[in-house]
Structure formats: C-alpha cells, structure tokens
Amino acid sequence: MTTSAEQEGKRRGRRPAGADTKNALIEAARAVFIEQGYEGATVRAIAKRAGVDPAMVNHWFGGKEGLFGQSVLQLPIDPTMFANEISEGDIDTLGERIVRRFLTIWDSSGGGQFSALVRSVASHDMAVQGLREIFLKQIFMRVAAKTGADNAMFRATLVASQLVGMGMVRYVTKFEPLATNDIDTMVAAVGPTIQRYFTGDIG
Amino acid sequence: MTTSAEQEGKRRGRRPAGADTKNALIEAARAVFIEQGYEGATVRAIAKRAGVDPAMVNHWFGGKEGLFGQSVLQLPIDPTMFANEISEGDIDTLGERIVRRFLTIWDSSGGGQFSALVRSVASHDMAVQGLREIFLKQIFMRVAAKTGADNAMFRATLVASQLVGMGMVRYVTKFEPLATNDIDTMVAAVGPTIQRYFTGDIG
DNA sequence: CAAATTTTTCAACTCTTGGTGAATTAATAA
DNA sequence: TTATTAATTCACCAAGAGTTGAAAAATTTG
Numbered sequence: 512m513t514t515s516a517e518q519e520g521k522r523r524g525r526r527p528a529g530a531d532t533k534n535a536l537i538e539a540a541r542a543v544f545i546e547q548g549y550e551g552a553t554v555r556a557i558a559k560r561a562g563v564d565p566a567m568v569n570h571w572f573g574g575k576e577g578l579f580g581q582s583v584l585q586l587p588i589d590p591t592m593f594a595n596e597i598s599e600g601d602i603d604t605l606g607e608r609i610v611r612r613f614l615t616i617w618d619s620s621g622g623g624q625f626s627a628l629v630r631s632v633a634s635h636d637m638a639v640q641g642l643r644e645i646f647l648k649q650i651f652m653r654v655a656a657k658t659g660a661d662n663a664m665f666r667a668t669l670v671a672s673q674l675v676g677m678g679m680v681r682y683v684t685k686f687e688p689l690a691t692n693d694i695d696t697m698v699a700a701v702g703p704t705i706q707r708y709f710t711g712d713i714g
Numbered sequence: 715m716t717t718s719a720e721q722e723g724k725r726r727g728r729r730p731a732g733a734d735t736k737n738a739l740i741e742a743a744r745a746v747f748i749e750q751g752y753e754g755a756t757v758r759a760i761a762k763r764a765g766v767d768p769a770m771v772n773h774w775f776g777g778k779e780g781l782f783g784q785s786v787l788q789l790p791i792d793p794t795m796f797a798n799e800i801s802e803g804d805i806d807t808l809g810e811r812i813v814r815r816f817l818t819i820w821d822s823s824g825g826g827q828f829s830a831l832v833r834s835v836a837s838h839d840m841a842v843q844g845l846r847e848i849f850l851k852q853i854f855m856r857v858a859a860k861t862g863a864d865n866a867m868f869r870a871t872l873v874a875s876q877l878v879g880m881g882m883v884r885y886v887t888k889f890e891p892l893a894t895n896d897i898d899t900m901v902a903a904v905g906p907t908i909q910r911y912f913t914g915d916i917g
Numbered sequence: 918c919a920a921a922t923t924t925t926t927c928a929a930c931t932c933t934t935g936g937t938g939a940a941t942t943a944a945t946a947a
Numbered sequence: 948t949t950a951t952t953a954a955t956t957c958a959c960c961a962a963g964a965g966t967t968g969a970a971a972a973a974t975t976t977g
Binding site: 532563564566567570 | 954955956957
C-alpha cells in the first residue's frame with residue numbers, strides 16, 4: 512500500500528527542524544562504542560541507533576574517528592575543578608573524599624562511561640595519552656604535590672592503580688558484591704588505601 | 715625469471731615435516747591479538763606472521779574465534795597451584811606474597827599477556843565470565859576463606875580490584891614510575907593494601 | 918609399490934566496512 | 948518571492964574481512 516517515499520521519517524532533505532542529529536549521534540555513539548569497542552562498533556550501527564543516515568557521521572564529524580573523539584573521549588568531569596574540590600578539606604580524610612567523589616561521578620552514568628573509556632584505552636592507543644595527561648598530571652599529581660610528601664609521582668600512580676582497579680571491578684567485570692555495594696561501604700574499605708598512598712609510608 | 719612455483723617455501727602440499735604450524739599460529743596469534751585487539755587483528759596478519767596460509771586458521775582452529783580462545787584466553791598460570799602456593803606460609807605476609815607472585819607472572823611476558831586479557835574483556839563479553847570463575851572463585855575466594863575472616867567475597871573483590879588496577883597501570887597504560895619500578899618496591903607499596911583487604915579492618 | 922590420509926597452498930566468494938558525491942528537501946536571506 | 952545555504956538520504960565504490968573448496972604434495976598405511 513505504501514510506497515517507500517510515503518513512510519514517515521524516510522523522506523529526503525532537511526528535517527523539519529528541532530532534530531538535533533549531532534547530539535543524537537553522540538549519544539548513540541557512546542552506547543555502541545561502550546558495547547562493541549572501537550573496531551567492533553560500525554558507523555552503520557551507530558547511525559541506525561540514532562535514527563539517522565550513516566553519511567551524517569561523515570558530515571558532522573568527518574568520520575568514525577572524529578565521532579569517537581567527540582563522544583567517548585569526553586570526560587564527565589572538569590579535571591581542574593575535581594582537583595580543587597578534593598584538595599580542600601582535612602588532609603586526613605583525603606582518601607575518603609576521593610573515593611566518594613570518584614564513585615559518585617562514574618555511578619551517575621551507570622558505569623557505562625567508565626567502561627567506554629577502558630574500551631578506548633584497550634583498543635585505541637591514542638586514548639592512553641589523553642588519560643595520562645588528565646588523570647595523572649592534572650589531578651593526582653597535583654593533589655600529591657599539595658600533601659608535600661616525597662615520591663609524588665609514584666604515589667599518584669599508586670592512587671590511580673587502586674581507583675582504576677576499583678572501576679574495572681565495579682563497572683566492567685562487575686564482580687559482586689563490590690559492583691553493587693553502596694558508596695559508604697566502598698569509602699570505608701578503599702578510602703584508607705588511597706589515604707596511605709598519598710600520605711602514608713609506602714616503603 | 716622465476717615462475718611462482720619455483721620459489722622456495724611456496725610450493726603446495728604438505729610441508730617437509732617438523733613444521734609445527736599449530737603452535738606457530740598460536741604464538742603469532744598471541745602477538746597480533748595483543749597488538750591489535752580482537753577485531754583489529756586479522757586472520758591474514760596472523761597467518762603471515764606465522765609464515766603460513768590463512769586457511770590454516772580454519773583448518774586447525776575452526777576460525778578466528780577458535781584461535782583466539784586457544785591463544786590469548788589461556789592463562790599463564792594454573793589457578794589451583796597459584797592458590798596453594800600463596801596460601802601456604804605466614805599469614806601476615808600473605809599480601810606481599812601475592813603481589814610478588816602476581817608481578818612475577820605477568821612481567822615474564824612483558825605485560826603483553828595481561829594487556830591481551832584486558833583487551834579480551836573489553837571487547838569480548840565471554841572473557842568476563844572466564845575471569846570471574848578463575849580469579850575470584852578459584853583463587854582469591856579460596857585464599858580469603860582460609861584466613862577465616864568475614865565477608866570473604868567482598869574481600870576477594872577488593873583484592874582483585876587492587877591487583878587488576880596495578881596491572882592496568884603497569885602493563886596497559888604504562889604510567890611511570892609504576893610501570894618500571896622493580897618488584898620489591900611494588901611489594902612494599904601494594905603488599906600492605908592486599909594484606910589489609912584479606913585480614914584487616916575494612917569497615 | 919599402491920592407496921589412503923593428512924597437511925598445505927591457491928584462488929575465489931561473499932559480506933561488511935568506511936567513505937563519497939549527487940540528488941532532494943527544508944530553512945534562511947535578499 | 949526568489950535565491951542561497953544547510954541538512955539529509957540514497958546509491959554506490961573500493962578495500963578488506965573471514966571463510967570455503969578444490970588441487971597438490973608429503974606422509975602414512977596396507
């Protein structure tokens with residue numbers, strides 16, 4: 512009965528306004544990259560999920576690579592703000608504050624955003640450079656410096672290792688009960704570890 | 715001058731014996747999967763590296779998937795043996811023993827094997843199930859049970875989080891100085907964390 | 918030796934990939 | 948209104964993917 516041209520949403524030409532294709536693509540890309548990784552995710556699958564033609568990826572982002580950078584590689588935090596927030600306050604509760612802040616941020620996306628970042632790092636070398644820059648130099652290194660302890664860089668990497676690992680187990684592999692334990696429980700368990708890495712005796 | 719049939723090493727038919735194609739493929743697969751990830755690694759590239767025809771992958775492993783399982787997903791340790799080794803000895807140095815053992819094992823492949831596993835987990839859901847089974851239930855859970863502490867499963871996941879994180883930073887993102895610090899230094903820094911997760915107060 | 922089997926290469930097939938350019942339609946400017 | 952610009956879809960391409968089946972050569976078996 513219906514010709515292919517009659518079907519709603521398949522007409523050619525510019526859309527009747529209000530349709531934010533760019534954002535739709537970014538959200539779809541996040542989801543698909545999370546589920547499939549960089550290589551596994553296809554431009555076609557992303558476009559389909561966004562309800563848009565695959566050619567739009569090229570039009571708006573210059574290609575798959577560009578879309579990747581504009582979706583997954585965008586952190587949900589402002590590094591400088593993060594560093595400042597956790598720096599101010601009692602130095603003895605620094606570890607607890609960081610763990611709480613870390614989990615609050617990543618929990619808000621159900622862990623998907625964290626998964627995506629790990630996938631990026633695993634399948635895409637360029638992401639590693641970005642992470643090092645942001646996490647280490649802009650955040651942990653800055654915090655470690657404020658404590659005045661020696662071996663600031665080593666301490667920063669130790670902190671990163673525990674936080675990244677906690678994220679892996681909670682968001683990626685989802686080992687129970689760590690994956691669903693409430694934040695307070697996690698703070699009590701992991702906070703002291705971070706605290707020691709920053710201000711304690713590490714050998 | 716030379717016809718294609720004259721060139722050495724390109725004749726058809728069975729090879730002059732002694733050529734262990736299967737193993738050559740497994741080793742090549744490990745290398746390429748490590749460097750490229752599952753999707754990024756091509757059967758052709760693996761075969762070329764092994765000096766063998768791509769069709770051999772199908773012949774010996776039934777396809778790319780099979781080769782993946784027989785190469786990367788093989789852990790370089792025997793879980794039961796590992797659990798026993800670290801269980802025996804002074805319970806107060808349990809943490810140190812685990813860190814030392816963990817690093818010794820994965821350092822031996824230059825970290826590549828660990829990277830590959832992470833890549834698998836990130837791009838291949840089936841690997842997660844395998845990891846949970848092996849790491850948690852067969853190793854850490856068993857050890858945690860021996861200590862007689864409460865919350866054995868929570869403790870096991872905490873241990874896993876710190877070890878996985880250490881592996882991520884040392885082998886995957888390679889943040890310095892943690893990436894190249896010698897094992898003794900790492901044991902001194904991280905050992906106490908593991909020890910506390912197993913036998914200490916975690917909230 | 919002859920027959921059967923195993924191992925290997927080769928060529929080709931099909932499917933999917935990311936990307937391109939023209940055509941089409943809506944929105945906007947003159 | 949008319950002309951211009953922006954947004955979207957479509958059909959198609961070249962490259963590369965994993966896989967397949969037949970042919971060829973070495974080995975093993977009878």
